[in-house]
Amino acid sequence: MDDAERAKKAEAGKMGFVGLVALCVSAMVGSGVFDLPKNMSQVAGVTAQMLAWITTAIGIWFIAETFVILSDVKPDLQAGLYKYGEVGFGPFTGFFTAWGYFVCECAANAAYAVLTMSTLDYFFPGTFTGGNNWPSVIGASIITWALTALVLRGVEVSSSVQKFATAIMLAVVVVFLVTVIAHFNLNTFTTNANATQSIPSRGDKPMGSVMHQLMSTMMVTLWLFGGVEGAVVMSGKARNPRQVPKATITGFIICIIMYTLVGMLSLGVYSYGQLAHLTSPSTAYILTDLWHSTIGRDVITVALLFAVFSSWISWIQMLGGRIKFALFTANFDQVHF
Template sequence: MADNTSTGSSGSAAKASDSSKKVGLIGLVGIVISAMIGGGIYNLPQNMAADASAGAIIIAWVVTGIGIWFIANTFRILSAARPELTNGLYTYAEKGFGKLIGFFVAYGYWICNCFALVAYSVLVMATLDYFVPDFSGGNNIPSIIGGSIITWIMYLLALQGAKSTSFLNIIGTIGKLLPVAIFIIAVATVFKFSVFMEGFWGMKGTIDLTFSWDNVMPQVQATMLVTLWLFLGIEGAVVVSGKAKSQAAVRKATTIGFLVTLALYIIVSLLPLGVYSQADVGAMADPSMAAIMLDKFGKWGEILVNAGVIVSVLSSWLVWMLMLGEMPLAASKSGIFPKAFVKENKKGSPSTALLWTTIIVQIVLVISFFIGSNAWTTMISITSVMALPCYLFCTLFLFKIAIKKEYPEGIFASRNMAVFTGAAGSLYGLWLIYAAGLNYLMVACIVYAVGLPLYIVGVRQHDPKAKLFAKTSDKVIVAVVVALGIAGLVYSIVTFGHVKL
């Protein structure tokens, strides 16, 4: 309240001070690219070739590129159409479909990316095993201890705020792109088109298969969770848009980040297939980029890639810590997360949200010890599946405001473009849910159902007299979520046995 009664000069000074804490275009681009390009790109050749031939991979990238563009364009359009909604995913879902759906998006996005941070821990510790043996698998006891130390260091860095760490994000982005660029240039020198065309649509024994939908589409579908995982973070600039200098910078950063990242993913996944067969690439050890560099260029290439993995993952880890604090903060301000989450420190960082994020990551990190050798795959699959509803409700929100003529005039995208983008993005999201398969969908259902008490506590703290689930639609949603949670628990016990996914 004191700000409203201050003098003009002090108001201007406050505004200038606030502006100095904002993140500009370069910083936002760094956030978007760092959020998307984690350690996954270094194992991308093997991840894609394990299930798909060169032709299927090309189709997969076309499908993914178009689908993710609709999601990216959704965020671009919404940042212009509803610029007052400065916390992205949660606020879009809440404004479009009510507080309960808004809660599930905020909670789901928050928790699923806590799993992503554990995936980062597994990867970085497994890579450190190359330099300092003892971290085998990335989730043994020394790895859990090392990952825990890094987790709490990232928490302390994130407390310094988005502006204070934007320089680190830029440096980290450069550090992660340099080894990738060297890999691309080096492998291009040994690329042979004749090798690339062998088994272009797949091999059956020694027989070179021809194109058929029955052969190719299962290959394409098998890559979808991998490609979705790689693009998690496309919303990075939108999530921290409240800390951005302008919404125009948010739109530009989203576009630049998407195009740069897509180009790199396509090249990195296809180039090795002009050097090795699909079977050889698909059988390579993690990270496959390092295996290729060692085989073709010697020890220096392997060291470069492994060092790149560590820099890349640590950079993305910091970006995600910054992003994850924003979602519970916004949800608490809207009255659906407990009041404690609204607390910010002097640097403008959501200190309580960051603390609880770190605690949850720590808990899941300990749990990863019991998962065994599948820890990395399990974490990225749960992350991808739980992120799907978050993206889906954003595209549905755009579609809703466009068809209901709540869409503003005079912005860069027409209403028809908004309708088409929202509809196409929603269809892509639904297809991804189908492609994800039942196993991880069931796990996601359990995690979403477990979050309901958090909503109840949050609403009661902000308004003790508020009626929970007053709308019929809310009652239906709760019943469905609880039923799916129970079904998921039963399914997981029966299917996975001792929680081994």
Template sequence: MPHADTLEDARSADAPEPAKLTLPTLTALVVGSMVGAGVFSLPRRFAQETGVAGALIAWAVAGLGMLMLAFVFQALAVRRPDLDAGVYAYAKAGFGEYLGFFSAFGYWASACVGNVTYWVLIMSTIGAIAPALGDGDTALAIVLSSVGLWSFFFLIRRGVREATSVNRIVTIAKVVPILVFVVLALVFFKPSVFADNIRGADYAGSLFTQVRGTMLATVFVFLGVEGASVYSRHARRRKDVGRATVLGFLSVFAIFASVTIVSYGILPMAELAHLRQPSMAGVLEAAVGTWGQVFVSVGLIVSVLGAYLAWTLMSAEVLFVAAKDEDMPRFLARVSHDDVPVPALLMSTSLVQVVLVVTAFSGDAFNFALDLTSSLTLIPFFLAAAFALKIALRPERAGVPAGSGTRRELVVGALATVYTAFLLYAAGLKFVLVSLIVYAPATLLFVKARREQNRRLFSPREVVILAVSVAGAVLGIVALATGWISL
């Protein structure tokens, strides 16, 4: 593609001004991104790993860790207002172009894999009354899901303002059923059942093992805390990015923890662990009857469709900004007259379609996609936290005036870095290797971008990073082939 065409398409003076989003809309993007499929799967997912005591500790750890990440994105939005598409831009500014590229690609890939779980869960929910849809991975389910995802493509194709307005309305609509679930669960709460679930079942292992087993689930449900940061180029006021991040996080944290804990007062832990997904529907059915299952199922469909919209917006935005910064091939930097990065949106939708088809050959598509989504996001989160720590320790080396750091920023950056490092440990070697299988081939896009600029493909430092990622990917492939790890 000629360079002149790229400049005309992506950077000309005649390009449209980005849509300007207000604080309520940015907050809705954060809440809409986090409140999706994950919250409806929490009762079963937690019961498979831990009892009440472990759940309380897990939410305390996850809540503190993710709050530190929320503060990180809030601080970075103010410290480096020149950086757009938060997660990706922070990794690049802090640790170089190649790790920045990995961060952009990993974040984008995680969004696409996460979007697959939404369609699987929708079809699985309907499958309770339409057996032909099975657990969301039958041929009919895949066809219907494909129709849905391409319908969203054309909705977003019409323009950012229209899509984000729809997201704000849907966010309100989907939070209401979850709050009703919490209230009803409290009304039918059984103290004796709750007491029996405090220590956890025999299969759960030690308390540390229980807490560790919930970590990827908590990461998955909190994905989207960075939503306002990712979409920062559209903010009407820069400080609204940080405010929306913290407001959205605190609201959603209260919802997630409540859904998990009240469920332990409805059914024994062993029964919770074997509920059909969405397990929230099974919990409410046990409390109030069949209408409770229907109520939650309808709420889930609204919730998941809203989350899918928000995540599709963000995934396309990350590709677009990376291409605009010449870290992705130039064709991804094109925008329509409605300010929509259509090639990036098309590439995102296409990957969702491919992974959706692959689910037909997976034994447990929902849980594996959930864990892989979380694992792919850990490296971008870790790099963003480490960049905040770098600013606090050596501001002059991070593009911030010397002497501008504060003790609060140092504490926040350190805690967020330790938390994300712990998440990598909690994910386990299996998902780290599988993530590298996804990361390593993506280097071809990086190579294409460098060739378009007639630049050296890799610096000596980048060669080392490449070698590590390729070695990890090869090890992952061998481990899968020999059965050492399985999907």
């Protein structure tokens, strides 16, 4: 194999711009978007939710811009958060950055396993109840190793699957948005917007001051953007490192628009009091009700599984990547091996 062929093969084993964006989006979304109307409406009304999305967008934008600046200033650092910590503050900080991220990703993988088996129980009632019984453990183990094997086949293969799964998820979200737009009622949206009144017919209860509601939404909105650093973490696998900051910003914009529309438009169909008491995932109930068919729940459940698998692949990729880079620089070997 000559140098040209070797270079071509190495280039093929890396992620392009679309792959990096899919990585960011899938890492952030997971299953969160499908229960967003309920989660937000349990703690806030229309006004506070609108302010929450504006506040969160500004805050996460600065975080994303930080990654953009670091990528521009230090394009040679292709190990993401771990390398930034090591170069900026020394090997001790680098180690704990890699170790902390590793532990968090392990927890994320466990959460995806439980969520997946719990969701599959919809198609196999009573088999995987709660995602915590022995059939769930066996099924989750098989899926975990299957996805790990997929990732081990290389970035090109896993990224293709990831892009497909992310596209399915986004397509279903678009279908959901079109449906709620068609049923949107401005009066429903504006009535008791501050959530300060009790309206039994709508299920509305006073939620306190708008500021109190705004603070309560932060735990929901900030959690939804875990994974915004995805492209940065996997920058070593990027075909063109210069595309990493663009992919980060693009992924963030896609997610903030999607989250805001799913959360806010639902409030034009149901009151916050009604949304707060829906069964999870709330988007499944909404589609089932508006379509007058259980097909709505089937569609959302399938999309949720695609979203979880796509996100799961992202976190397995990032999990392996952090340990690999830390091992290569001898940051982990003396502690663990």
